[in-house]
Amino acid sequence: MHHQCTTSLAALLLLLSPTTFAAAMPQSGPVAPMAKPVCKSAAIAIAAKRAPDCSMARCTDDGKLSLLGAPEQCMKNCECPVPSQGMEVNSTPGISPAPVVKGNPVGTTYTATLPENEKSGIRGFVSGSSSADGQGVVFTIELSGFPDNLGPFSYHIHDQPVPADGNCTATKAHLDPYKRGPMPPCNSAQLQTCEVGDLSGKHGKINPLRKQGKTNHPEKVRGNVVTNSFGAKYTDLYLSTMEGSQSFFGSRSVVIHQRDSTRLTCANFVLA
Numbered sequence: 040m041h042h043q044c045t046t047s048l049a050a051l052l053l054l055l056s057p058t059t060f061a062a063a064m065p066q067s068g069p070v071a072p073m074a075k076p077v078c079k080s081a082a083i084a085i086a087a088k089r090a091p092d093c094s095m096a097r098c099t100d101d102g103k104l105s106l107l108g109a110p111e112q113c114m115k116n117c118e119c120p121v122p123s124q125g126m127e128v129n130s131t132p133g134i135s136p137a138p139v140v141k142g143n144p145v146g147t148t149y150t151a152t153l154p155e156n157e158k159s160g161i162r163g164f165v166s167g168s169s170s171a172d173g174q175g176v177v178f179t180i181e182l183s184g185f186p187d188n189l190g191p192f193s194y195h196i197h198d199q200p201v202p203a204d205g206n207c208t209a210t211k212a213h214l215d216p217y218k219r220g221p222m223p224p225c226n227s228a229q230l231q232t233c234e235v236g237d238l239s240g241k242h243g244k245i246n247p248l249r250k251q252g253k254t255n256h257p258e259k260v261r262g263n264v265v266t267n268s269f270g271a272k273y274t275d276l277y278l279s280t281m282e283g284s285q286s287f288f289g290s291r292s293v294v295i296h297q298r299d300s301t302r303l304t305c306a307n308f309v310l311a
């Protein structure tokens with residue numbers, strides 16, 4: 040497999056016309072949305088006659104290999120170039136990647152607990168703690184009571200806190216210290232290029248699990264209850280628990296949206 044792709048670079052340079060060579064080499068500028076697939080081991084297989092011609096396949100906007108009638112072998116031997124950190128992966132100019140946050144104070148936790156008094160029915164919390172090595176934040180999410188037929192639900196850390204009247208619109212846009220903007224959508228294969236606050240873009244939207252069961256809880260109606268719940272735990276490397284950092288989320292809010300992006304509920308993070 041891989042030996043098909045390796046050959047003397049000098050021999051290749053003779054075989055390659057300047058234009059083919061340019062197309063086959065990783066680009067140093069922004070990666071065009073239609074970047075050409077390259078050979079997995081050498082990135083220069085086009086001229087190596089024994090290897091499949093990777094240029095017969097193509098790369099999709101999100102960097103996946105699309106065969107489109109190209110030989111089956113391309114799937115095994117070709118791949119789309121992975122932009123290195125610091126390189127733009129979107130066609131939008133000016134996206135600067137978020138740095139990995141280090142030195143988060145261990146033992147610091149901020150939790151946003153959703154209000155009980157709003158109509159969406161969604162309850163629970165989103166909590167973020169400094170990771171054990173201080174690198175990034177471990178999020179723990181436990182939510183229930185999602186309404187039927189309005190998902191999947193997205194959720195984000197928004198830039199502004201929720202005011203006393205509970206108006207989720209006042210939280211403004213997503214936390215986005217590197218001014219990337221919401222479009223194009225976050226590519227979950229390139230988390231550092233997403234808006235820092237776009238938790239569901241980076242870690243997946245909420246598809247509530249419909250759980251049905253009996254309850255004997257005195258405050259709930261006895262009988263069958265449907266919880267429509269969601270739980271998750273993950274580390275996000277780009278958020279900060281350190282006040283003063285641009286990626287600090289402790290003074291901000293979390294907002295949960297229905298499928299059409301209407302804001303359903305929101306809450307402020309507070310020091311736990």
Ligand SMILES: [Cu+2]
Nearest residue numbers: 194195294296
């Ligand atoms: Cu949002």
